[in-house]
Amino acid sequence: MKTSIIVFGETSNKNSIQLEKEYIKRITPFSQIEYIVLKEEKMGKTISEEQIKQKEEEKFLEVFNKISTKNKSFLIACDVKGKNLTSEDFAKKLQEIQIQYAEIVFVIGGSLGLSKNILQKADLRLSFSSMTFPHDLFRTFLFEQIYRGFMINNNRKYHR
Numbered sequence: 001m002k003t004s005i006i007v008f009g010e011t012s013n014k015n016s017i018q019l020e021k022e023y024i025k026r027i028t029p030f031s032q033i034e035y036i037v038l039k040e041e042k043m044g045k046t047i048s049e050e051q052i053k054q055k056e057e058e059k060f061l062e063v064f065n066k067i068s069t070k071n072k073s074f075l076i077a078c079d080v081k082g083k084n085l086t087s088e089d090f091a092k093k094l095q096e097i098q099i100q101y102a103e104i105v106f107v108i109g110g111s112l113g114l115s116k117n118i119l120q121k122a123d124l125r126l127s128f129s130s131m132t133f134p135h136d137l138f139r140t141f142l143f144e145q146i147y148r149g150f151m152i153n154n155n156r157k158y159h160r
Helices: 014-027 049-067 087-100 116-121 135-153
Strands: 002-008 032-038 073-084 103-108 124-127
Touching: 002 049, 002 135, 014 032, 014 135, 032 049, 049 073, 049 103, 049 116, 073 116, 087 103, 087 135, 103 135
Parallel strands: 002 032, 002 103, 073 103, 073 124
Antiparallel strands: none
């Protein structure tokens, strides 16, 4: 199975970058992993929030259509209004997806979130909390939960 993570916005936080690299290394024995960082659109006086989301949607769809396997990709949109899952339920979901699909794609929106079209296209809208987190921290949460899910599914001693 292939796992792709698409995010908007670069990070300059060296600790976050190091953690991302560590979790990618840990996930690799369980899944081929692809991490794609797209440029986040800049806010300005002449561009509306909807226009920004539209531009980011276009960037996402261009990448998603290139990397996804037709009818074999399961898209998870990280969204504050999405479904909350326990780590065990998330692991079960990963296992179900592995059986039915060739690839799982996660997308994390920019500072304005994801467009309505991306949210509608998603097979699952996933929320980690109704709180707002810095992007760097949330990315780490996502990587960690993916790793934890694989460890649970493989009966490894990471999860307690």
